[in-house]
Amino acid sequence: MVAIREVIPYKMDIKLSEPFSISFGTYTYAHGSFVVIRTTDDIEGYGEGCPDKLITGDNQEESLIFLKRASKYLKGAQINEEEVHRILDRVERELFPSQTARAAIDMAVYDILGKLENKPIYKLLGASEPNEAPAALTIGLRSIEETRKKAEYYMDRFRKNGLRRIKLKLSGHRESDVQRVSAVLDIFPGEITLDANQGYKDPKMAIKSLEEIYAISGKRVILIEEPVPKGRLDMLKQVTESSPIPVFADESAATLEDAKRIAETGSAAGINIKLQKAGGIYYARKISQVAKENGLKLMVGCNEETTVAISAALNFVASDPAIMDSDLDSDLTVANIQITKEDPLDYFKNGIRYPTGKPGLGISLKEWLKDVLNGRIEIKRPG
Ligand SMILES: [Mg+2]
Structure with a gap:
């Protein structure tokens, strides 16, 4: 039976290519999260959280705290969307809701489900x-x-x-x-x-x-x-x-x-x-x-x-x-x-x-990004 071996959350800050304005504000950065889920048979699923307090109800910090707690409870869980969301309900009861952390884990799980069945998610x-x-x-x-x-x-x-x-x-x-x-x-x-x-x-x-x-x-x-x-x-x-x-x-x-x-x-x-x-x-x-x-x-x-x-x-x-x-x-x-x-x-x-039609989310990460996620490259600002 395929189960979750580990869930690794990352903080992800993206500088937008240009400032983006809507009626209630201007955005220059997207402060979000990235998550990698690995199964016991070494399949990887990817997810991304993009919080915006006014829209999603959570911010980056809350999203990361939620992901950290979730990563503990999800270890050993079956790759099954209902079971995963039940576990996330527990995290929500203990902490607070984080819809974007939930979304990130959810899409990583569907990514894995698709890869297991060799089908795109749709x-x-x-x-x-x-x-x-x-x-x-x-x-x-x-x-x-x-x-x-x-x-x-x-x-x-x-x-x-x-x-x-x-x-x-x-x-x-x-x-x-x-x-x-x-x-x-x-x-x-x-x-x-x-x-x-x-x-x-x-x-x-x-x-x-x-x-x-x-x-x-x-x-x-x-x-x-x-x-x-x-x-x-x-x-x-x-x-x-x-x-x-x-x-x-x-x-x-x-x-x-x-x-x-x-x-x-x-x-x-x-x-x-x-x-x-x-x-x-x-x-x-x-x-x-x-x-x-x-x-x-x-x-x-x-x-x-x-x-x-x-x-x-x-x-x-x-x-x-x-x-x-x-x-x-x-x-x-x-x-x-x-x-x-x-x-x-x-x-x-x-x-x-269109989605690419490849299994799961249908995407593969560029090598440099995989190297960052695997800790082979560490990127930090000086000072
Ligand atoms: Mg709108």
């Missing part, structure tokens, strides 16, 4: 062919002119990948938001998704803004995420009921419990699932089930993640035909460091990002 989850949801490339909050320039840059850089969808961050200021969308509609022929990250304090103003955007875009703008403050489901419902553009919950729909509340109250038309909020693929699938039972649409998003965590999300998207938008791009944009041997751009075709 096939392990029951799909015979990958679900194809167009990938959205995100433009952070910038001036109108810089937004236009960034759209042109993406259109050029991802032309051979068939880019068909761009995501725009909104500020919550009606006039500039409408201008921002208009500037991209003028030059980009594809579809646009929007994300206000709670920027509109007044639901009436959000509705007015969305009506104006709809008047110039029609069906080309396909959704708006989190227009109003997190957790104000009354406001969210108000926007959902009047907006001509479908409203998705993101920050307000972090966990399975949140998703159930959104469904019960009918406060959104869809949910943005992120593995880092949900606690991994195991819980993402449960959220998807709730969405299906309640007629909610689904998209999958990310934080500032590398290709490791993105590969888990790509497999999840590929596994589930209900997912209509794949907002997975951080490893091509802000967290653009190549740590896998596979080049993610080779699997971005006709506007769709």
Whole structure:
């Protein structure tokens, strides 16, 4: 019987290739974690945690403390996702929740399960062919002119990948938001998704803004995420009921419990699932089930993640035909460091990002990174 021999957590700090702004702040670093799980028969699984207190509820320090405790209890456990999550429930009871630590361990376990069955995770989850949801490339909050320039840059850089969808961050200021969308509609022929990250304090103003955007875009703008403050489901419902553009919950729909509340109250038309909020693929699938039972649409998003965590999300998207938008791009944009041997751009075709199709997550780590993880290279700042 295959069991877990060791779980090794690492602290991972990534300097973003450029500062990334949304309505509530600017990011320059992604402070996260990396985890390697080794089995008794020497199979390795990889996972990544990308905490952001405002979105995932935990920070890097909490995530690492959680991983350390989990590594003790997981030693000797079977490679079985339910059993692993039960053990993580115990860690959560003793410490605190850390959805990103949970997600990191979860994806490493699925990586191993796939390698044991010699199947990519999406096939392990029951799909015979990958679900194809167009990938959205995100433009952070910038001036109108810089937004236009960034759209042109993406259109050029991802032309051979068939880019068909761009995501725009909104500020919550009606006039500039409408201008921002208009500037991209003028030059980009594809579809646009929007994300206000709670920027509109007044639901009436959000509705007015969305009506104006709809008047110039029609069906080309396909959704708006989190227009109003997190957790104000009354406001969210108000926007959902009047907006001509479908409203998705993101920050307000972090966990399975949140998703159930959104469904019960009918406060959104869809949910943005992120593995880092949900606690991994195991819980993402449960959220998807709730969405299906309640007629909610689904998209999958990310934080500032590398290709490791993105590969888990790509497999999840590929596994589930209900997912209509794949907002997975951080490893091509802000967290653009190549740590896998596979080049993610080779699997971005006709506007769709595919998992590589190799077993598990479908990735292998570059040798230098394996050398770091195995302790053969030690990298420290001087002084
Ligand atoms: Mg969002």
